[in-house]
Amino acid sequence: MEIETATVAAPHKGRPREFCVDMALAAALRVFWSKGYEGASMADLTEAMGITKPSLYAAFGNKEALFNKALDLYEREKADYMRAALDAPTARGVAERLMYGALDMYTCPENPNGCLGVITSVACGAEAECIRQAVLERGATAKRAMLERFARAKEEGDFPPDTDAEGLAAFLTAVNQGMSVQAGAGATRAELERLVETSLKLWPGR
Amino acid sequence: MEIETATVAAPHKGRPREFCVDMALAAALRVFWSKGYEGASMADLTEAMGITKPSLYAAFGNKEALFNKALDLYEREKADYMRAALDAPTARGVAERLMYGALDMYTCPENPNGCLGVITSVACGAEAECIRQAVLERGATAKRAMLERFARAKEEGDFPPDTDAEGLAAFLTAVNQGMSVQAGAGATRAELERLVETSLKLWPGR
DNA sequence: ACACTTATATACCAGCCGTTATGGAAATCG
DNA sequence: CGATTTCCATAACGGCTGGTATATAAGTGT
Numbered sequence: 001m002e003i004e005t006a007t008v009a010a011p012h013k014g015r016p017r018e019f020c021v022d023m024a025l026a027a028a029l030r031v032f033w034s035k036g037y038e039g040a041s042m043a044d045l046t047e048a049m050g051i052t053k054p055s056l057y058a059a060f061g062n063k064e065a066l067f068n069k070a071l072d073l074y075e076r077e078k079a080d081y082m083r084a085a086l087d088a089p090t091a092r093g094v095a096e097r098l099m100y101g102a103l104d105m106y107t108c109p110e111n112p113n114g115c116l117g118v119i120t121s122v123a124c125g126a127e128a129e130c131i132r133q134a135v136l137e138r139g140a141t142a143k144r145a146m147l148e149r150f151a152r153a154k155e156e157g158d159f160p161p162d163t164d165a166e167g168l169a170a171f172l173t174a175v176n177q178g179m180s181v182q183a184g185a186g187a188t189r190a191e192l193e194r195l196v197e198t199s200l201k202l203w204p205g206r
Numbered sequence: 207m208e209i210e211t212a213t214v215a216a217p218h219k220g221r222p223r224e225f226c227v228d229m230a231l232a233a234a235l236r237v238f239w240s241k242g243y244e245g246a247s248m249a250d251l252t253e254a255m256g257i258t259k260p261s262l263y264a265a266f267g268n269k270e271a272l273f274n275k276a277l278d279l280y281e282r283e284k285a286d287y288m289r290a291a292l293d294a295p296t297a298r299g300v301a302e303r304l305m306y307g308a309l310d311m312y313t314c315p316e317n318p319n320g321c322l323g324v325i326t327s328v329a330c331g332a333e334a335e336c337i338r339q340a341v342l343e344r345g346a347t348a349k350r351a352m353l354e355r356f357a358r359a360k361e362e363g364d365f366p367p368d369t370d371a372e373g374l375a376a377f378l379t380a381v382n383q384g385m386s387v388q389a390g391a392g393a394t395r396a397e398l399e400r401l402v403e404t405s406l407k408l409w410p411g412r
Numbered sequence: 413a414c415a416c417t418t419a420t421a422t423a424c425c426a427g428c429c430g431t432t433a434t435g436g437a438a439a440t441c442g
Numbered sequence: 443c444g445a446t447t448t449c450c451a452t453a454a455c456g457g458c459t460g461g462t463a464t465a466t467a468a469g470t471g472t
Contacts, residue, residue: 013470014418036329039244042460052421053461059419063460119329122320122390123242136391166397167404170388174401177387178380184328185342187376195380198373202408219440220448248430258451259431269430413472420467429458437450442443 021059024049028060029070034112036119037067037131067131074116075138078105082142091153094146095172095203099196102176106183107192114184118177143173158205168204175199227265230255234266235276240318242325243273243337273337280322281344284311288348297359300352301378301409305402308382312389313398320390324383349379364411374410381405 027048031040042063046053060066081101088094106114120135150165159165179192233254237246248269252259266272287307294300312320326341356371365371385398 013416015420015467015469017419018468035331039329039331041458043458054422054463055420057461114328118387122328122387123245123325125241125245139391164400164404167400170393170397170401171381171404171408174381174384174388174405175377176384178383181324181328181383181387182376182380185345191372191376194370194373195376198370198377199380202377202410204408219446221437221439221450223449224438247428249428260433260452261450263431264449415470415472417470418468421465423462423464425460425462427459430456432453432455434453435451437448439446439448441446 017055017059019049019051019055024051024056024059025066025069025073028066029073029116030112032067032070033074033114033116033119036124037128038125064131068134071116071135071138078111078116081105083145086145086149090205091150091158091168092200092203092205094149094153096200098146098172098176099179099199102179103189103192103196106180107189113186115177115180118180119184143169146172160204163204223261223265225255225257225261230257230262230265231272231275231279234272235279235322236318238273238276239280239320239322239325242330243334244331270337274340277322277341277344284317284322287311289351292351292355296411297356297364297374298406298409298411300355300359302406304352304378304382305385305405308385309395309398309402312386313395319392321383321386324386325390349375352378366410369410 027050028045031044031048035044042053042056045063045066046056049056051059056066060069081104082098085094085097085101088097102115105111117135117139121132121139124132147166147169150159150169153159154161154163154165159168175195179195182195183192233256234251237250237254241250248259248262251269251272252262255262257265262272266275287310288304291300291303291307294303308321311317323341323345327338327345330338353372353375356365356375359365360367360369360371365374381401385401388401389398
């Protein structure tokens with residue numbers, strides 16, 4: 001259990017490590033984010049993290065454990081706009097925050113393009129099936145939260161009464177996933193902005 | 207240049223090959239379709255195709271050439287619903303045919319789930335960059351055709367005059383890509399049907 | 413100064429990757 | 443028939459994969 005959060009200050013005996021775990025993990029995340037789980041080789045990771053393989057294995061366990069910790073970091077730092085979006089007062093506000101948040105994240109110049117979840121869950125070999133399952137589970141959790149939010153929105157009158165809240169959740173998820181795919185395919189921010197604006201123009205209710 | 211299309215009938219001298227090129231290619235397509243370009247190993251391919259590696263190399267060149275031929279087959283047989291969709295008389299008809307066509311294709315029990323283009327273009331290692339570019343080019347061509355169709359639809363009054371046809375093309379593309387991602391993630395056909403119906407309910411114009 | 417503990421660096425492991433050389437089998441041509 | 447051409451099967455190639463054993467360096471507490 002690591003207590004320290006910054007660069008140094010080892011509390012116990014033994015040779016202190018020469019790198020910052022958090023920074024190394026952030027570097028690993030960027031590699032996974034741009035190349036996917038299987039596309040990221042240990043050589044890619046160690047080079048980006050600035051450490052050697054034994055150091056990586058000592059600090060993180062193995063590739064799979066490293067990915068899971070990187071995924072935790074991703075959700076914590078990068079994708080918490082999702083949670084924030086659900087706090088919007090209206091369903092339209094939720095959709096706005098979700099889409100513009102995704103837009104910012106997918107097109108931020110210092111980030112890889114696209115969504116880590118989409119990149120990882122699509123097209124992975126048999127060996128990475130458990131990784132894929134873990135990612136899908138998190139996506140399902142996020143979608144469930146969105147669904148509950150839209151069910152509430154329907155009760156509050158944000159939608160016409162005959163609206164399919166589940167369909168709308170799937171719809172919003174799909175547009176975000178498509179935005180991720182197009183960002184990965186090289187779409188410009190301006191193009192994705194038009195996609196978001198078009199989608200919001202079609203969004204039902206006030 | 208192979209002339210024969212069926213099982214046998216070698217026109218020239220030498221030992222005739224013992225497998226059907228078209229069937230082998232179809233099998234290879236299914237492997238690429240379910241595992242992606244890099245996720246499909248030569249062992250996977252040869253096993254599914256029922257041939258050995260030297261036979262594969264003699265008949266198709268190498269892995270990249272095999273993929274390109276499989277991609278040709280995919281576009282020719284599976285994804286020509288796109289071309290057909292653009293022939294619909296109205297923009298709404300285009301959207302309907304496109305979405306239901308994608309729905310049928312992504313959920314057909316005898317096909318892998320999802321879109322080969324999405325699977326291949328997302329998250330590939332550096333070595334497959336040219337493959338990715340080839341796939342993206344075809345996607346860009348398809349999107350360009352859709353864009354032209356919607357520009358015409360706007361002139362014909364299918365949309366309100368202030369409509370962003372380019373945004374709508376990106377929108378429709380995004381919903382289809384999202385549908386592919388969700389199909390690959392294990393969504394049921396019923397779920398995707400609701401996604402399509404919801405999207406069409408939001409689609410502008412008559 | 414010493415033993416002890418931990419991190420780093422080098423080198424290595426078996427296994428899979430895409431690809432190909434080699435040797436024999438099966439067909440047509442003369 | 444023999445000669446030729448093409449295909450199939452085995453096995454191997456160098457290179458890369460994720461993962462590790464070994465040896466050395468750099469700190470700790472006493």
